[in-house]
Amino acid sequence: MNLKTVNLDIMATGVAVLTFNRPETMNSVNDQLCLDVKAACKEAAENDQVKVLVITGAGKGWSSGGDITSLASMKDPISAKETYDGSGELVTAIYELKKPVIAALNGVVAGASVAACLACDLIIASERARMGFTFMQLAFCPDSGASHFLFQKVGYHKALELLWFGKILDAEEAEKLGLFNKVVPHEECLSEAIRWAEKLALQPLMTVELDKKLMREAGKNNYYQQTELEALYQVLTWSSEDFKEGCAAFAEKRKPVFKNR
Known part of the structure; x- marks a missing residue:
């Protein structure tokens, strides 16, 4: 596969690891990343060797959300809609995967990428993980399904608190709110997610x-x-x-x- 911004590694155990690979921008989402994630999810869906998909990020973060350069370059409502549709399609590709998807949240996740993270079925988070609802800083409403997932997870009142005040949750706070399944030492984040995935791969x-x-x-x-x-x-x-x-x-x-x- 000709993937430019992500890596897809398929293990003999039936676990595939999808890694966002734009560490120089904290794995921010641009048009190419959207295309690559959709292609990788399609491969995971159609490849019988893949039983469970794990998603993580290269470097210090999972994904910081929309690439600010791309967002700033939008010139009219049509180009803006195209950009947001691309991000939404990335999240949809993850959400519609019939196979289990586990996020190995190795660092910061913010903006539209919060939706991609919450679209996963399980979330194993590093103790260094942070989840930022930072739309308000840009005078933005949430996109890519973030409001849907947030409401489903924490309910109306807490969701609005997080959105209106741009709350950045640390790992412990997010776990208490039920946004994360488990918080582990940073160096164990990916290995723990793979361990869960390998256990799932043996289930019916x-x-x-x-x-x-x-x-x-x-x-x-x-x-x-x-x-x-x-x-x-x-x-x-x-x-x-x-x-x-x-x-x-x-x-x-x-x-x-x-x-x-």
């Missing part, structure tokens, strides 16, 4: 995918709609070979060996 991936769909729908379904969806997905998993293997392993008191069938 059909069930993992359906669990992801269930959690996406739970936020908008009522009790009756959600239980009906659960019943449908249980029938699908009951029909799988992995379900039979799970039952056999339980009866034989051994670890199951799932084959994703």
Whole structure:
């Protein structure tokens, strides 16, 4: 793949690591990065070797958000819309991936890249990680789905507090708010994310995918709609070979060996 601003490394364990690679700009988002992330996510989606995707950043940060040079060069509403659409498509590529996506948050994430981070299914953060809702500093509203993810995570009142006052959360604060799954020593951030990913790669991936769909729908379904969806997905998993293997392993008191069938 001809990727210019990201690296995609596929490991024998079924884990792929996508690294934003513009460390000189704190991995800020420009047009090329948007194209490269979409291409890398497409490869991860279509490559049967890839079971789980881990996303991290080169250098000191995960991503500082939109490239200020690109933002300042926009001349009219049409060019501005094109720029924002590109950023939104980057986030959508991550969000729509059916396979599990884990962010290894190695440093600062701010602006539009907050949406990309929160679009991941799990977030392992370095103790040095910072999450900045810095739109107000530029007199900007949030973009790329940041307001959607933030509201889903922390609710109306806290979301507005973070946006209006441009709050920059340290790792401990973000973990307490439920924005991060786990905070680890800085040097263990990527290895811990890969460890989680390798553990997930051994799970029955059909069930993992359906669990992801269930959690996406739970936020908008009522009790009756959600239980009906659960019943449908249980029938699908009951029909799988992995379900039979799970039952056999339980009866034989051994670890199951799932084959994703």
